[in-house]
Amino acid sequence: MLKIFFFFTSFLYCISGISQENITLTYTGNMGVLISDHQSSVLIDGLHTKYGDDYLFPSEKVVHKINTQLQPNIILFTHYHGDHFSVPLSREYLVLNKKAVLFGANQITKNFSEFKDRVYTITTKDYTKKTIDIGKIKVTGLKINHAGKRHIEVENVGYIIEINNKKFLHVGDTNWLEEIGLFDQLKLLKENIDIAILPYWMLLQDDALILIKKYINPKTVIATHISPKIKEKELLDLKSRYPEIHFLTTLEQQIQL
Numbered sequence: 493m494l495k496i497f498f499f500f501t502s503f504l505y506c507i508s509g510i511s512q513e514n515i516t517l518t519y520t521g522n523m524g525v526l527i528s529d530h531q532s533s534v535l536i537d538g539l540h541t542k543y544g545d546d547y548l549f550p551s552e553k554v555v556h557k558i559n560t561q562l563q564p565n566i567i568l569f570t571h572y573h574g575d576h577f578s579v580p581l582s583r584e585y586l587v588l589n590k591k592a593v594l595f596g597a598n599q600i601t602k603n604f605s606e607f608k609d610r611v612y613t614i615t616t617k618d619y620t621k622k623t624i625d626i627g628k629i630k631v632t633g634l635k636i637n638h639a640g641k642r643h644i645e646v647e648n649v650g651y652i653i654e655i656n657n658k659k660f661l662h663v664g665d666t667n668w669l670e671e672i673g674l675f676d677q678l679k680l681l682k683e684n685i686d687i688a689i690l691p692y693w694m695l696l697q698d699d700a701l702i703l704i705k706k707y708i709n710p711k712t713v714i715a716t717h718i719s720p721k722i723k724e725k726e727l728l729d730l731k732s733r734y735p736e737i738h739f740l741t742t743l744e745q746q747i748q749l
């Protein structure tokens with residue numbers, strides 16, 4: 493009898509061990525994702541407000557949930573544009589969550605001088621990667637140019653997040669930018685990325701899958717920055733063209749990884 497009891501206890505222990513290893517990614521609008529291993533979590537581009545009809549943003553309810561229940565240990569921002577970042581919401585988060593830290597380029601972090609010791613600035617003068625350990629999470633920030641000529645002055649930072657033995661890449665508002673050899677310079681292959689979070693327009697060119705494999709080679713791709721106004725047919729076409737890729741379109745949509 494005792495043996496059976498021990499067998500079941502270790503069996504249950506194993507199951508709970510396995511489930512703890514799972515990572516849940518929750519969508520918070522536009523390029524916003526919360527990545528959690530159920531002990532620690534990070535929120536990337538997750539606090540912003542309405543910017544226009546083409547951009548999904550976290551509702552008041554979702555922001556409240558982030559502030560009081562999800563409570564990520566780290567909030568990171570790729571750049572300052574209003575469909576990715578809000579100063580008041582970020583400030584509110586840091587006030588409510590006294591141990592949380594914030595990452596961004598100087599164009600982001602200059603707004604938080606009163607939280608000096610909880611703010612990490614990623615420089616964008618070259619493509620050197622900078623890694624900082626926050627508890628059990630490793631955060632690497634690196635310059636990745638913003639797409640579009642008119643945004644040349646925008647400091648866009650990509651992040652490699654290592655959490656529970658998985659590596660996530662979030663690139664922010666970039667594109668392949670082959671004209672400047674961007675991804676040649678980023679040297680991402682040696683990072684062994686498991687999950688790449690990309691704006692969906694990086695999938696629109698014909699050789700997208702070749703470029704993803706050549707420059708990132710992730711096991712999983714997640715597409716974001718999809719307009720709520722996208723035509724149903726366009727989205728269905730994309731999904732059937734890329735059956736392996738996850739498309740984030742609904743607030744609080746979740747992917748288990």
Ligand SMILES: [Zn+2]
Binds near residue numbers: 571573638665
């Ligand atoms: Zn932008």
